[in-house]
Amino acid sequence: MERTLKKEEDLAAELIAILSEWINLSRLIEEYKDLWHHTLSGTLFVYVWRSYGWIIYEILSGHYLEALKDMRFLFEGAFLSLHFDYHIDKKLYEVTECFGDIILKREILKLIEDLREIGKRLLSDDQNEVEDAQKRIEEEVREIIEGEFDLTGEEKRKIFQVILQNSRQPELYWSVSRIIREFCREFNIEKKVSKFLLATWSELSDYTHFSSKFLDVIVNRPDLLFINDFDEKLFKKCVNLVFTIFDAICAVLIIHFPKIEGEIREILKWWKENLNRTFILTENIF
Helix, strand or coil: CHHHHHHCHHHHHHHHHHHHCCCCHHHHHHHHCCCHHHCHHHHHHHHHHHHHHHHHHHHHCCCHHHHHHHHHHHHHHHHHHHHHHHHHHHHHHHHHCCCCCHHHHHHHHHHHHHCHHHHHHHHCCCHHHHHHHHHHHHHHHHHHHHHHCCCCHHHHHHHHHHHHHHHCCHHHHCCHHHHHHHHHHHCCCCHHHHHHHHHHHHHHHHHHCCCHHHHHHHHHCHHHHCCCCCCHHHHHHHHHHHHHHHHHHHHHHHHHCHHHHHHHHHHHHHHHHHHCCCCHHHHHHC
16 A cells, blocks of 8 residues: 555545545435435445445555456446336336335345346347246246235235336346446436446456456466555556546436535535546536
8 A cells, every 4th residue: 555655646645535525424314314215326325435435445555356346336336226216116106106115125126136037038029028027027926925925915915016016127127238328318418428337337347257357457467366566557447437436426316316416516526626537427417
């Protein structure tokens, strides 16, 4: 870490500044009271500050590959949380005329994960395949409701409909790349920004999986197999990605929690005026 601080003092200072120039957590809680923790986006945001502290430590101490993996989780989470919140709440309101709490959303997501291979068939152009997938999903949901939920007949019928209607939504089985593309289309994001976000997702995924990107690092710096050491290229890559992910998180927060838009504007203004950092995705949302 000492070597990093000596060689890249300014960028290291920017990383550390993130923890002080962060969105005020109490503001979110004050404005949205008991609502924020029943959203996936709110839950992720509360975790992000803690996670960023660890990621910044990893970058400063030369744990670049570990930092890239952790950043992938946050980047993915920013888009997935907004996507799942929207589609789950929309369907819940159609069925029950109310929104779901975090426990119900967890159960729905758990089921979506279990049914992913079947659910992907809902995206087929073959109507017979879609109908077969719908039937299979209904069978699976019915079995789960019967086996895992200790409910009365009427309660069981209601929860069955809620979970079935959600688990039949093709959108919940989209890939992350498609979710990002649809996000950019829905919010009229500039094409160059959309391409940048997709490229960011691809790069983070390459470093997370066992791939040529990982091997490129090891071939160029075999010592990193054994020690954590400063590497200029990897350090600057990680710093840029930290701010890209910060941008994505701010954009999602503005969409889901518009009451804190003013505070986010002020924070991004500080970064622009003091460190010349711009946030292209959030600026597209404003």
